[in-house]
Amino acid sequence: MTALRKLWAVAFAYARSVWAYPGAEALRTIFLVVILIVFLALWRTTYRTMDAGSLGGLGLPQMLEYLAGTEAIMLSTPAFADRIGEDVRTGGLAVQLTRPISYLAFQFAVAAGESWPRLLLNLAVGSAVVMLATGTVPVSLAGLAAYLIAYIPAFLLYASLFLTLALTSFWLEDAWAVSFLASRAVMILGGMLVPLSLFPPVLLRIARILPLQLMVYGPALELVHPFQGYAGLLLAQCLWLLLLLGLLLFLYRKGVTALHVHGG
Amino acid sequence: MSTADRWRFWPRLMLAAMRAQLAYPGAFSLTVLAMVVNDGVWLAFWWLYFSRFPVIHGWRLEDVAALWAIGATAIGVVQGFGGNLPRLSRLIMQGELDVYLSLPKPALPHLLLSRVNVASLGDVVFGPLVFVALLHPTLPRLGLFLLAVVLAALIFFAFLLLLHTLAFFLGRADVLADQVTISMVTFSTYPSPIFQGGLRILLFTLLPAGFIDTMPVSVLRSPNPGFIAEAAAFALLLNAIALFVWRVGLRRYESGNLFQARL
Numbered sequence: 001m002t003a004l005r006k007l008w009a010v011a012f013a014y015a016r017s018v019w020a021y022p023g024a025e026a027l028r029t030i031f032l033v034v035i036l037i038v039f040l041a042l043w044r045t046t047y048r049t050m051d052a053g054s055l056g057g058l059g060l061p062q063m064l065e066y067l068a069g070t071e072a073i074m075l076s077t078p079a080f081a082d083r084i085g086e087d088v089r090t091g092g093l094a095v096q097l098t099r100p101i102s103y104l105a106f107q108f109a110v111a112a113g114e115s116w117p118r119l120l121l122n123l124a125v126g127s128a129v130v131m132l133a134t135g136t137v138p139v140s141l142a143g144l145a146a147y148l149i150a151y152i153p154a155f156l157l158y159a160s161l162f163l164t165l166a167l168t169s170f171w172l173e174d175a176w177a178v179s180f181l182a183s184r185a186v187m188i189l190g191g192m193l194v195p196l197s198l199f200p201p202v203l204l205r206i207a208r209i210l211p212l213q214l215m216v217y218g219p220a221l222e223l224v225h226p227f228q229g230y231a232g233l234l235l236a237q238c239l240w241l242l243l244l245l246g247l248l249l250f251l252y253r254k255g256v257t258a259l260h261v262h263g264g
Numbered sequence: 265m266s267t268a269d270r271w272r273f274w275p276r277l278m279l280a281a282m283r284a285q286l287a288y289p290g291a292f293s294l295t296v297l298a299m300v301v302n303d304g305v306w307l308a309f310w311w312l313y314f315s316r317f318p319v320i321h322g323w324r325l326e327d328v329a330a331l332w333a334i335g336a337t338a339i340g341v342v343q344g345f346g347g348n349l350p351r352l353s354r355l356i357m358q359g360e361l362d363v364y365l366s367l368p369k370p371a372l373p374h375l376l377l378s379r380v381n382v383a384s385l386g387d388v389v390f391g392p393l394v395f396v397a398l399l400h401p402t403l404p405r406l407g408l409f410l411l412a413v414v415l416a417a418l419i420f421f422a423f424l425l426l427l428h429t430l431a432f433f434l435g436r437a438d439v440l441a442d443q444v445t446i447s448m449v450t451f452s453t454y455p456s457p458i459f460q461g462g463l464r465i466l467l468f469t470l471l472p473a474g475f476i477d478t479m480p481v482s483v484l485r486s487p488n489p490g491f492i493a494e495a496a497a498f499a500l501l502l503n504a505i506a507l508f509v510w511r512v513g514l515r516r517y518e519s520g521n522l523f524q525a526r527l
Contacts, residue, residue, distance in 0.1 A: 030443040034450055041458040046317055177294045184305040193309045200315050 006101050007109040014113030025118070029125045032071055036129045039067050056197030061130060061138035062224040063195070068126030069147060069220030070192040076118035077158060078111045081179035084166040097256070104163065104252055111159050119151065139223055146222035146230060153237035158186075158215045160244035167248070170255030191217030211240040270369065274377055278345055281380040292382055299386020300393070303336055306453065307394070321457035323481070326399065328455060330480035333394040334409065335452050338416035338476070340387025342424065347379030349421070350445065352428035353438040359519045372510060405484065411492070412483040416452075416476045418499035423448060423472060425506040432513030444471070452476040472498065 018025060047053075047060050058066060084107070087093040096103050131137055139147075165182055169175040187193055189203075190212035196204055207213050218233045285292055307329060314325040343350055355361055355375070364371040364378075395401055395409055427444055431437040451459070451473035459467055459474070467474030475495045482491040 024439070027439050027443060031446055031450075034447040037463070038450055038454055041460070041463065042454060045320055045458040049320055050317060177298055180298050181301060184301060187305055188308055188312070194312050198316050199312065203312070 003101070003105070007105055010101070010106060010109040011113035014110050015117050018114055018117045025121060028075075028118075029122060032068075032075055032122055032125055033129055035071060036064065036068060036126055037133075040064055040129075040133045043067075056195050058195065058197070058224060059138075061134040061136045064130045064134060065127065065138040066195055066220050066224050067193075068123065068130050069223040070190075070216050072119055072122035072126050073151065073154065073158075073216050073219065074186070074192055075122050076115045077155075077162070078114050079179075080107065080111070080159070080162040080166040081169070081175040083107070083110075084163070085169040085175055088169040104248065107163055108156075108159055112155065115155060123147075140226060142226040143223045146226040147219050150219035150222050150230075150233060150237070153234060153241055154215045154219045157211060157237055157241050157244060160241060160248050161211070161215075164244060164248045164251055167251045167255050170251075170258055186212050186216060189213065190215055191220070195221065211236075211244070214240060273369065274373060277374070277377045278380070281347065281378055285380050285382050295382045296386040296389060299383045300390045303332060303387060303390040307332055320455060323455040323457065327480045327485060329394055329398045330484050331453060331455065331477055333391045333399060334412045334416055334479050334484070335391070335449075335476055336387040336394070337391030337413045339420055339449060339452070340384045340389075340391060341413070342384075342417050342421045344381050344384030344388050346376035346421070347381035347384075348375050349424050349428065350381065350442075351379075352376075352425070353431035353441045356428070356431040356513075356517065357436060357438060359517075361514075361517060362519050365514075365517075371514070372507075399484075408484050408487060412479040415483070415492070415495045415499055416479060418503060419472055419475050419495070420448070420452075422499065422502035422506040426502070426509055429506070429509050429513045432516045447471065448473050456481075472502070475499075 043060060043063050047055065047063075053059060055063065084093075087096060093103075096106070099106070127139055162179055162182065165179045166175045168178055172178075189207045189210055191207070196207055196213055196217050199207060207217075214233065214237045218237065222228075222230065222233070310325060310328045310332075314328070318324065348355065352375075361371065361375065364375040367374065391413070395406075399405070399409070401409075424441075424445060427441045428437070430441065434440075448471055451467055451471060454477060456464075456467075456474055456477040464474065467477075475498060478491065479495070482488040483495075
């Protein structure tokens with residue numbers, strides 16, 4: 001219970017540090033607005049050219065809201081590799097390990113504290129852009145609830161995967177390249193840019209096997225098609241989470257014993 | 265310093281900046297490779313898109329590949345070899361121009377060429393690679409490709425210079441410059457016909473990405489002399505304005521009294 005209270009305090013402190021600079025956070029959303037304007041232009045043209053009311057099971061406002069949902073997730077996630085790489089390179093990890101809180105749990109708490117306020121802000125800005133552009137409210141309260149609930153395991157999955165990759169810093173000193181390549185895989189196979197329902201069959205099969213779509217596509221689709229196949233989504237997220245958490249703990253134990261701290 | 269001396273100095277300065285980055289060959293190669301992969305992911309997105317919708321307003325996958333080849337090369341050359349350009353507003357804001365202003369060389373090319381941005385060199389690798397691999401290179405097409413790259417680079421360079429020199433007048437312009445730059449890059453990498461109405465006007469004036477994303481069709485696929493002349497005139501005008509604003513801004517520059525050593 002004390003451990004949970006500590007983690008909550010860490011998450012809360014980092015969430016407050018995000019809100020402490022509202023101007024800077026607002027400026028960060030400019031890119032989100034730009035990319036949604038571009039997506040609006042692209043998909044509006046596509047729907048008109050194809051003379052279609054629905055593509056991949058989504059109408060134009062739903063497609064844009066889906067993309068607002070995927071962008072909100074991706075733009076909210078912290079750079080684990082940079083942080084852990086820095087700790088390993090500078091020797092700061094030696095100080096972190098002496099704290100009366102698990103290093104990994106601390107990283108999860110920091111990430112949660114930073115991600116949630118940004119997710120809510122990005123989603124609000126993204127949805128406002130979609131509403132202004134299409135004149136409709138494509139998201140319901142049920143959709144919002146389904147999205148936010150599914151985001152919890154999605155966030156934990158994302159954090160577990162990228163923390164696992166970041167831990168390769170223990171051996172490589174810099175996990176930036178590995179994490180960068182994985183984030184690019186999430187962009188395509190996670191459905192950040194195009195929903196999986198529009199994938200060619202072969203690529204769809206590959207994307208379905210991997211957990212990447214459970215981090216982005218799954219929650220974002222819930223935003224526009226709430227509670228459809230929900231139990232399956234949550235179950236798949238939890239199973240992958242168990243697997244990745246196991247791998248993370250295994251690598252962490254191996255890594256800490258292999259670690260040589262040079263200073264700090 | 266004579267003009268001939270200067271023209272000998274600039275390539276040497278650029279080579280020295282490049283050698284400084286090559287001191288860490290592993291990190292250098294990895295960063296370049298990562299940017300090539302990043303650009304490749306965007307091309308994969310377009311492959312996915314066009315596999316489902318083969319033609320959009322007359323644009324095919326090949327045109328978007330050309331857009332990425334031209335855009336990546338132009339943006340990569342400007343930001344890669346003018347490595348201080350994306351940091352210019354910060355240098356102005358922090359009063360770090362002193363070192364360039366105190367030497368008997370033109371300050372702007374000196375400060376721009378003093379740093380190589382390795383990530384952008386990935387774009388310089390990616391663009392020509394796409395041209396050779398996907399765009400049926402012939403000698404005349406190579407000429408058109410190079411023409412498009414030069415025009416796009418001139419527009420992008422002048423726009424970035426104008427944007428960052430705002431720091432002379434606004435003080436803190438770095439965040440704004442970063443956000444507008446990324447907007448310019450984003451708009452430059454999507455097919456031009458999808459942007460209509462007021463947005464289209466914006467893209468041919470205040471945020472001139474429209475010139476860049478029209479080039480695959482109007483320079484490479486079906487060369488349009490009218491468009492090429494307009495783009496060239498716009499590029500020259502924008503450069504003249506940017507250099508004028510730079511000179512005016514420089515008079516307002518205040519030193520940060522910062523001691524620096526250039527090693």
